[in-house]
Amino acid sequence: MFRLLTLTALMAATCYEAHADCSETLVVSVHQSGSSASSDYRLSQFVSESQYNEMKHSAGAEANIYGVPVGANYSDYQRASRNMIRKSGESITRVQADNVFWTGLEGNALDAYKTCILAGRYGLFLYPRSATESEVELVLDYRPTPPAADALKLDWVGRPSPDLPDSIDPNSSIPIILNRPADGDEYLLAVKGGSLSAPAVTVTSYPYPPQPFEPEWKEVRTKLLGGKVNLPDGYEMRDIQYAHVGSSPHTHSFTFDLWGPEGRIRSGLQYVGDNSQPWQESAPINVGGHVFKYGFSNWNDGVGKLHYSWL
Structure with a gap:
């Protein structure tokens, strides 16, 4: 049991490292989407300074970014974000935040995310393409180098569905639709084939946005x-x-x-x-x-x- 938990923790770290940089491309697009997530103040803690500057330039000096007033500068915005999260008692992990950001994967945001994931690389890739409150759509992509003719046999870890593919042809993609787990739960999904391993993906239950926080008058x-x-x-x-x-x-x-x-x-x-x-x-x-x-x-x-x- 200890070895299994250690492996899971290691794979979770690999998942974050592999997808974190690319998921940054979603922060701006989700905020501009007008969805319920765009005013979720729990997501404000994951806004980088460059993203803050971009969104402030578009929204104006008196606007909100993820439900938090923009302030005079990024430090003010960060402080307001921390105050709101601390006093409301509502928070979200980075993995949960990514599961919310995936709901903004469409159009240019999806193209930018896919380009970032693949970006001239070859191998085996597993990444999200879209998500709803109840489902997540992943894509399994196999790009061998040198070229290969035979299908790659797959071995899944954290298999939440019996319908996952057992193999994938070279230079092909397979869409995979999975149900989200029960409220408060999550599972980690990873796949390998031969000497290739795809970065793991953690799917969580959908962390519904909290009610807007209003301090006492x-x-x-x-x-x-x-x-x-x-x-x-x-x-x-x-x-x-x-x-x-x-x-x-x-x-x-x-x-x-x-x-x-x-x-x-x-x-x-x-x-x-x-x-x-x-x-x-x-x-x-x-x-x-x-x-x-x-x-x-x-x-x-x-x-x-x-x-x-x-x-």
Whole structure:
């Protein structure tokens, strides 16, 4: 039993090393897909700096990348990602993340992934082509060098289905469709033929995206002309100003400066609302890796309520 577990662990490591670089090509395409995975904040921890820069350039400075505000730079984004994952208690392993990223394998993303896997190599290859919440489609590819005429006999490890092929012809591909395992389970699949071994693939149950995480809202009464509010982690709202703008129904504008431990961060941050507008509708901003949302209500005689959440 010990030898079997050791072999499985070794093959899992081989799987990660063989597919990790190529699976990086999927991170951007899945985020742009608009699927439920594109807002899964658990995947934000696997966004590299180059991918962050590419997606931020396309999305704009106030957008989200995998459900996390982009922030001023990559370090801010990473910090916000860690805070959200830690405080929500939701996380995902890299192997599980790859199983989600496979759901984005289509079109140009699939072509780029296949090119990365094969990339001028010869031998035996096993790699995912697409996935759903219930199934994973793999491809077995045999590219011999020097050229071979005979079919390659196959020996499977971690065989989850009796329908796996026993051999493969030279320069051919075989699609393999497998059911995902039960909730919380996974299996590792590998194949070898003669002296050739394909990198292993780990198929997990589908890790459904969690509900969007919303930190608790807090409420503070504050002066609306030159007021100041202390926020967590050494941050402050300063010089809160209020003005009545527009015609009836009354529209109101609130502005303030945001300060942090290193000094002023943003000037003239604004909130505009009217008496019928829910204050929860404010968009989140990333402040040094913290996610900050705010709104005002019950303004009267120079005093009002500030509502805010901080992550």
